[in-house]
Each structure stands twice: as structure tokens, then as C-alpha cells.
Amino acid sequence: MRRVIIIIIGIFSFMMPFTYVYAKTSNFNNVLYGTIIILLVAVFLVIKSFIKLKAQSDEIRNFDILRKTYIDAHNSLIYLKDENLKYVFVNKAVMDFFNKNLEDIIGKDVFAFAESDYAAMSNEIDLEVLKSKTLIINENKWKDRVLKSTKFPVELINGSYGVGAYIEDITEKKEQRDRIEYLSFHDSLTCLYNRMFFEEELKRIDTERNLPISIIVGDMNGLKLTNDIFGHDAGDQLLKKAAAVLKSVCRADDIIARVGGDEFSILLPRTNEEEAKNIINRIKEQFSNERVEAIQGSISMGSDTKYNINDDITLLSNNADKKMYFAKTLDRDNNKNTAIKTIIDTLHR
The missing domain is CATH 3.30.70.270 (Reverse transcriptase/Diguanylate cyclase domain)
Structure with a gap:
């Protein structure tokens, strides 16, 4: 609302010198009425534009909340790294996987908080994605789990490329798949x-x-x-x-x-x-x-x-x-x- 008032004052200040000059050479009442009408129209248009912008802003904010809620509800690890392979965005599953808070991850590379073996394995694939600028899908065994990673290049705002990732725990799926394959032979x-x-x-x-x-x-x-x-x-x-x-x-x-x-x-x-x-x-x-x-x-x-x-x-x-x-x-x-x-x-x- 403060923006609306500032805009109205600005319009009024802009129009006053012209109103003053015109009033000296014309009927004062006519000039005053005309000025008021113009001001009212301007206020109406400004308020209408503000309401529309606010509605769009609320819609974007609601969509962003919905997007973040959906991503955080996902059990798979989802993240984005910049051109230096530092985390720009992570979902809740990433924080749970590393047992870290958001501030412990954002702006850092994986070596800063993850076990060295996992960090080396993950970083190697990320580097390959940056180098080849292609999608890479593979399966890696980590401790007693099997992780399927889908990693892909992402063009950033500054024109450079980072790495987006979707990592799914497929341990149970793989065990079931192996069991079916075993029984088939x-x-x-x-x-x-x-x-x-x-x-x-x-x-x-x-x-x-x-x-x-x-x-x-x-x-x-x-x-x-x-x-x-x-x-x-x-x-x-x-x-x-x-x-x-x-x-x-x-x-x-x-x-x-x-x-x-x-x-x-x-x-x-x-x-x-x-x-x-x-x-x-x-x-x-x-x-x-x-x-x-x-x-x-x-x-x-x-x-x-x-x-x-x-x-x-x-x-x-x-x-x-x-x-x-x-x-x-x-x-x-x-x-x-x-x-x-x-x-x-x-x-x-």
C-alpha cells in the first residue's frame, strides 16, 4: 500500500506545475475539476495494477511453496550444484541423508561434510557431467545400499553450467529384480x-x-x-x-x-x-x-x-x-x- 501512496504523490507532484500554469490562463474551477478527475483515474489505474501484481506475486509465492513442499516430500535426493560443484539447492532428503542442516550444505562442496569415499564417488560423476555436458545415469553401491543417480548439466543465470541430480535408493528394487532374474534361470x-x-x-x-x-x-x-x-x-x-x-x-x-x-x-x-x-x-x-x-x-x-x-x-x-x-x-x-x-x-x- 505504501507503494501506491508514493506513486499517487508522485503523479500529483508531477501534475501540479502544469495545473498552476494552466490555471493562470484558464478558469480555475475547470482546471481544478480536470486535475481531480485525472488524479482519480490515475489512482484507479495504479490501484488496479497493484492488485493485479499482488495477485501474481501471491500466485508465484504459492507455487514456490507448493514446489518446495513437493520436492521436500520426495524420498529421493534432489540437488543443484554451481559451476564449482558447490550446493545451490537441496531438498530435505539430502539433509537427512547427510544428517546436516541446510546451512551446513549450501555454498559448500560435498567434501566439506560427507564421508570421503562417498564424496569422491559423487564428485567424479559430477565432474564428468560438467565435462561432457550430457546426462549420466548409473548405479553405485554405498555401504549396504544401492543408489541410482541421474545427473545432468544445468545452465545457470551467469551462463555457466552446474549439475542437477536426482538420486534414488533402489536397494529393495534391485533385490527384487535380482531375485526375479535368479528365478528365471x-x-x-x-x-x-x-x-x-x-x-x-x-x-x-x-x-x-x-x-x-x-x-x-x-x-x-x-x-x-x-x-x-x-x-x-x-x-x-x-x-x-x-x-x-x-x-x-x-x-x-x-x-x-x-x-x-x-x-x-x-x-x-x-x-x-x-x-x-x-x-x-x-x-x-x-x-x-x-x-x-x-x-x-x-x-x-x-x-x-x-x-x-x-x-x-x-x-x-x-x-x-x-x-x-x-x-x-x-x-x-x-x-x-x-x-x-x-x-x-x-x-x-
């Missing part, structure tokens, strides 16, 4: 790879530097009998024991997968036929020492080896499968009789 019961992953690895490993490549196919004996007599929990225990034996015998680089209910496949890069057969013998021997209820561990296996890069690796898998079923046929009567005898002996104790 693993068998949930045995924690071995599944058929989909095994088939993808067949294509990846089928290179000359991995020759000779061997494949072992195995089919567990007595799983249905175990499920029927002792229940599926016992069958699951037998599958887990089989998986543990496979992992203990095979090497770290070998790909072991559960490809069916009681079927397993092993992909062996740089492994010749004799080495594959030795692995089979060790697996069969170790698994025979395992028992669930009255069922002794038993598995029929077959293998085949590829020496020529031009050979079809899918045929290798098929040949190993045929050899396994041939072995299973030969062992069927013996395995069945052994299992039945063991079960009867157990039940009559």
Missing part, C-alpha cells in the same frame, strides 16, 4: 540352473576355444517310488541330495541344470570323453552313499563329446540322452529289485 528346489538357461549356455559355449565339449545327461532312479511310498517331501530331499552331489563333483565352470522332474544335464567345456566318464563314475559312486528313508541314491547317466566345431551341439545332447536311457534300461530291473528289497526290510524292522 534357476530351479527353485535344487538351486541348479533350469532348462532355459542350459539351452542358452549351449549356444554360448559352442566355440572352438571350448573344444572338446562334453555333455552328461542323468536321470534319477526311484523318484516316483519315493514319492508314492514316502511322500513328495522325501522325493524333494532325494533331488536336493542329487544336486549337492553333482555340484561337489563338477568344476566351477561346468553348467549343471535340472532340466526335468528327475532329469539333469551337465555341460562340460574343455572336457574329453574319458574325463566325462570319470565324472559320471564319481557322481554315481557318491550318490549311491546317499539315502532318504529307505531309498538309496541311484542315477543313470550317459555322455557324448564334441571334438569338431562343425558338429551340431544339439545332436551331442541327443546322443547323451540316448546313452542315458540305454544305461537306465540295463539298470532298471536291478535298481527296482534293490529298492523294493530295501523298502520291505525297512518296513519290517
Whole structure:
């Protein structure tokens, strides 16, 4: 309101000399009335403009409050740094993250109040944004958390560039993502790879530097009998024991997968036929020492080896499968009789 009064006085002061001169040469009353009318119009226009400006100012102020409230309510870290990488603006999440007040952050660089490891990590990305003038998105592990940062160049009022940032804690999202990815490639019961992953690895490993490549196919004996007599929990225990034996015998680089209910496949890069057969013998021997209820561990296996890069690796898998079923046929009567005898002996104790 003070501005309005000052403006009115200014208009009146400006007009008085002209009014005085004109009054000397004209009718005084006419001049006075005219002056008053002009003053009233001027006052009206000034007040109208002031009301409009005030409304616009209030609107801007309300928008600024709303913007700040929204940004402060966000859990992600949001900030702006100047060309010297000193903080110009931060939201509440930044203050909470560093456990600092606003005055401890604004006008300072990250090294002034943050842990040195984090400061170095953050500063390196900020410098890259300033240098490249491009958006940079990455994920960094900080202590037990995973932070996804989106950093981008911002042109400042002085024409130089600063860095804007949006940093989100994605720890839970990443854990969920990793879990989904793990389940998409693993068998949930045995924690071995599944058929989909095994088939993808067949294509990846089928290179000359991995020759000779061997494949072992195995089919567990007595799983249905175990499920029927002792229940599926016992069958699951037998599958887990089989998986543990496979992992203990095979090497770290070998790909072991559960490809069916009681079927397993092993992909062996740089492994010749004799080495594959030795692995089979060790697996069969170790698994025979395992028992669930009255069922002794038993598995029929077959293998085949590829020496020529031009050979079809899918045929290798098929040949190993045929050899396994041939072995299973030969062992069927013996395995069945052994299992039945063991079960009867157990039940009559």
C-alpha cells in the first residue's frame, strides 16, 4: 500500500506545475475539476495494477511453496550444484541423508561434510557431467545400499553450467529384480540352473576355444517310488541330495541344470570323453552313499563329446540322452529289485 501512496504523490507532484500554469490562463474551477478527475483515474489505474501484481506475486509465492513442499516430500535426493560443484539447492532428503542442516550444505562442496569415499564417488560423476555436458545415469553401491543417480548439466543465470541430480535408493528394487532374474534361470528346489538357461549356455559355449565339449545327461532312479511310498517331501530331499552331489563333483565352470522332474544335464567345456566318464563314475559312486528313508541314491547317466566345431551341439545332447536311457534300461530291473528289497526290510524292522 505504501507503494501506491508514493506513486499517487508522485503523479500529483508531477501534475501540479502544469495545473498552476494552466490555471493562470484558464478558469480555475475547470482546471481544478480536470486535475481531480485525472488524479482519480490515475489512482484507479495504479490501484488496479497493484492488485493485479499482488495477485501474481501471491500466485508465484504459492507455487514456490507448493514446489518446495513437493520436492521436500520426495524420498529421493534432489540437488543443484554451481559451476564449482558447490550446493545451490537441496531438498530435505539430502539433509537427512547427510544428517546436516541446510546451512551446513549450501555454498559448500560435498567434501566439506560427507564421508570421503562417498564424496569422491559423487564428485567424479559430477565432474564428468560438467565435462561432457550430457546426462549420466548409473548405479553405485554405498555401504549396504544401492543408489541410482541421474545427473545432468544445468545452465545457470551467469551462463555457466552446474549439475542437477536426482538420486534414488533402489536397494529393495534391485533385490527384487535380482531375485526375479535368479528365478528365471534357476530351479527353485535344487538351486541348479533350469532348462532355459542350459539351452542358452549351449549356444554360448559352442566355440572352438571350448573344444572338446562334453555333455552328461542323468536321470534319477526311484523318484516316483519315493514319492508314492514316502511322500513328495522325501522325493524333494532325494533331488536336493542329487544336486549337492553333482555340484561337489563338477568344476566351477561346468553348467549343471535340472532340466526335468528327475532329469539333469551337465555341460562340460574343455572336457574329453574319458574325463566325462570319470565324472559320471564319481557322481554315481557318491550318490549311491546317499539315502532318504529307505531309498538309496541311484542315477543313470550317459555322455557324448564334441571334438569338431562343425558338429551340431544339439545332436551331442541327443546322443547323451540316448546313452542315458540305454544305461537306465540295463539298470532298471536291478535298481527296482534293490529298492523294493530295501523298502520291505525297512518296513519290517
